[in-house]
Amino acid sequence: MAAFSSAHRRSHATTPYSPSSRPRLSPSDGGHHRRVALSSIPSRLALRAQSSSRLRGSRCANAVRLHEGAGAATIIPVENKLPLKKSEGSLSLTLPKVENINIGENESTVSITVVGASGDLAKRKIFPALFALFCEDCLPKHFTIYGYARSKMTDAELRNMISKSLTCRTHKRENCEEKMDQFLKRCFYHSGHYDCLENFAELDKKLKLHEGRRISNRLFYLSIPPNIFVDAVRCSKSSAALTKALKQYLEENQIFRIDHYLGKELVENLSVLRFSNLIFEPLWSRNYIRNVQLIFSEDFGTEGRGGYGIIRDIMQNHLLQILALFAMETPVSLDAEDIRNEKVKVLRCMKPLHLDDVVIGQYTSHNDRSTTYPAYTDDKTVPNGSLTPTFAAAAIFINNARWEGVPFLMKAGKALQDRRAEIRVQFRHVPGNLYSQKLGTDLDQATNELVIRVQPDEAIYLMINNKVPGLEMKLDHSNLNLHYAARYSKEIPDAYERLLLDAIEGERRLFIRSDELDAAWAIFTPVLKEIDEKNIVPESYPYGSRGPAGAHRLAARHNVKWGDLSTGQ
Numbered sequence: 001m002a003a004f005s006s007a008h009r010r011s012h013a014t015t016p017y018s019p020s021s022r023p024r025l026s027p028s029d030g031g032h033h034r035r036v037a038l039s040s041i042p043s044r045l046a047l048r049a050q051s052s053s054r055l056r057g058s059r060c061a062n063a064v065r066l067h068e069g070a071g072a073a074t075i076i077p078v079e080n081k082l083p084l085k086k087s088e089g090s091l092s093l094t095l096p097k098v099e100n101i102n103i104g105e106n107e108s109t110v111s112i113t114v115v116g117a118s119g120d121l122a123k124r125k126i127f128p129a130l131f132a133l134f135c136e137d138c139l140p141k142h143f144t145i146y147g148y149a150r151s152k153m154t155d156a157e158l159r160n161m162i163s164k165s166l167t168c169r170t171h172k173r174e175n176c177e178e179k180m181d182q183f184l185k186r187c188f189y190h191s192g193h194y195d196c197l198e199n200f201a202e203l204d205k206k207l208k209l210h211e212g213r214r215i216s217n218r219l220f221y222l223s224i225p226p227n228i229f230v231d232a233v234r235c236s237k238s239s240a241a242l243t244k245a246l247k248q249y250l251e252e253n254q255i256f257r258i259d260h261y262l263g264k265e266l267v268e269n270l271s272v273l274r275f276s277n278l279i280f281e282p283l284w285s286r287n288y289i290r291n292v293q294l295i296f297s298e299d300f301g302t303e304g305r306g307g308y309g310i311i312r313d314i315m316q317n318h319l320l321q322i323l324a325l326f327a328m329e330t331p332v333s334l335d336a337e338d339i340r341n342e343k344v345k346v347l348r349c350m351k352p353l354h355l356d357d358v359v360i361g362q363y364t365s366h367n368d369r370s371t372t373y374p375a376y377t378d379d380k381t382v383p384n385g386s387l388t389p390t391f392a393a394a395a396i397f398i399n400n401a402r403w404e405g406v407p408f409l410m411k412a413g414k415a416l417q418d419r420r421a422e423i424r425v426q427f428r429h430v431p432g433n434l435y436s437q438k439l440g441t442d443l444d445q446a447t448n449e450l451v452i453r454v455q456p457d458e459a460i461y462l463m464i465n466n467k468v469p470g471l472e473m474k475l476d477h478s479n480l481n482l483h484y485a486a487r488y489s490k491e492i493p494d495a496y497e498r499l500l501l502d503a504i505e506g507e508r509r510l511f512i513r514s515d516e517l518d519a520a521w522a523i524f525t526p527v528l529k530e531i532d533e534k535n536i537v538p539e540s541y542p543y544g545s546r547g548p549a550g551a552h553r554l555a556a557r558h559n560v561k562w563g564d565l566s567t568g569q
């Protein structure tokens with residue numbers, strides 16, 4: 001989860017945060033706007049507050065221009081719902097030595113604080129994404145990055161920790177070491193509790209020292225478990241509770257809810273494919289599409305991250321977001337509000353899921369010659385006899401004129417045969433097909449299928465029927481393939497890079513609005529409740545397999561064959 005705060009000018013003139021001067025972040029607050037962001041599941045929250053004029057800029061080569069930070073600056077404590085404790089220690093600080101403190105008043109700066117910096121997401125994704133933005137000149141000239149967490153760490157230890165996960169873009173290999181050094185010098189660490197006002201006040205002082213007299217903008221990336229944000233976030237109501245809690249302090253337009261799948265290249269490309277190619281949009285309905293499949297699989301287990309289970313972890317957020325983009329009507333424009341209006345509409349047309357629409361599974365251990373792969377319940381973080389699903393398949397229906405009767409099948413699983421995320425669109429059979437005899441009896445074999453492979457090895461391909469060259473009339477199935485690695489030499493940016501940059505620039509198109517989130521939970525809450533209340537036992541499947549047989553039965557009930565299994569592609 002990430003949080004952004006911006007908009008303070010001349011930080012020495014600002015008011016430190018205190019319960020009595022608690023920031024009510026509203027457009028009228030000190031004459032500036034601030035924004036905050038939340039993730040699609042409560043576990044990913046991005047808070048952003050920024051200056052009255054939106055941060056503008058094109059991508060990238062130092063194009064991010066930050067201007068007009070105005071009014072008082074306040075650090076947004078990430079735990080602003082919980083009572084703030086007085087820290088026990090004294091407030092004495094060793095402030096970092098910062099050069100060039102006397103800077104022109106018109107210069108801007110951005111301070112990014114990664115809250116939960118000692119954690120897995122911060123190490124693996126957030127710091128590397130920030131480094132990639134730095135290498136692409138997407139960060140402003142003046143910026144500072146702070147890691148914040150309870151663990152005790154020096155700046156040097158933080159730098160050492162993150163340096164292990166930084167990588168250079170293949171086309172920017174030269175000067176990589178130098179770039180890493182420059183980047184790491186801008187990274188600092190402050191240890192503190194998530195609910196302690198004084199610890200945040202200490203951080204505020206350090207940030208101000210770096211910001212000097214520049215116009216400053218602040219981003220807090222809340223890369224911590226959701227239960228640190230509000231008291232009750234573990235049940236299905238948690239999302240609403242989280243939104244309610246945050247709205248005590250922040251306006252909706254200050255909230256950026258992150259779902260990193262929306263930052264993936266091919267998910268961004270979905271709308272381009274649909275709305276900029278005449279050949280697709282006319283086919284995009286129940287008239288031509290037989291079913292749509294959204295498939296996520298990972299070839300590794302939960303590895304200490306048992307947590308919420310696959311429905312909340314992958315389906316209710318990542319796959320549903322993709323589905324909303326896939327199925328929405330044409331937005332009025334590409335503006336964030338227009339796109340999000342359409343997403344909300346289509347989500348609200350989806351029928352809430354019940355047990356009948358869903359199959360759940362859990363992986364068991366598997367011996368493969370010399371290797372033993374563990375069961376989900378072998379994980380030390382998992383309670384004995386846990387019924388948490390690590391696999392789920394679901395059939396969703398959209399009750400509107402465009403999609404009535406079309407099954408949208410989702411499946412998601414951990415510890416499966418391979419790692420992939422893809423959208424498969426299976427078209428209807430050709431009526432009165434002249435070539436039906438040549439195509440054989442299994443018309444599914446000859447169905448046109450559009451595959452959008454989100455990862456790995458990004459591609460968009462369309463399966464068509466064609467004649468085998470030669471004198472005889474023999475038909476074949478082939479792919480028209482846009483294979484990204486072959487078409488573009490440029491490396492595809494990580495989703496977090498795009499989203500961080502959007503957050504820095506104040507672009508909300510890829511973030512989730514609260515009504516979208518409500519609509520998304522309304523689809524999954526009934527079935528999540530039923531699974532919990534009825535203690536539904538997940539079907540077992542061996543680690544490394546294709547998942548439980550129930551997924552095939554579910555698909556068969558809707559006359560569907562999973563495309564990833566039937567074609568092997």
Ligand SMILES: NC(=O)C1=CN([C@@H]2O[C@H](COP(=O)(O)OP(=O)(O)OC[C@H]3O[C@@H](n4cnc5c(N)ncnc54)[C@H](OP(=O)(O)O)[C@@H]3O)[C@@H](O)[C@H]2O)C=CC1
Binds near residue numbers: 117
């Ligand atoms: N890891 C991933 O790939 C992904 C994670 N996410 C979400 O991002 C967030 C961060 O994920 P991740 O980095 O894996 O999380 P971690 O469990 O690694 O937690 C991050 C940090 O938060 C602090 N922390 C952990 N548990 C507690 C607790 N109970 N009370 C107080 N502090 C705690 C720890 O820092 P310290 O003890 O130093 O304070 C820890 O290093 C989560 O909400 C997760 O669901 C989303 C997408 C992918």
Ligand SMILES: O=C1O[C@H](COP(=O)(O)O)[C@@H](O)[C@H](O)[C@H]1O
Binds near residue numbers: 260298313314421
């Ligand atoms: O949000 C999550 O996503 C990751 C998968 O993300 P990817 O970008 O590597 O595909 C998943 O492993 C994790 O369980 C989930 O919380």
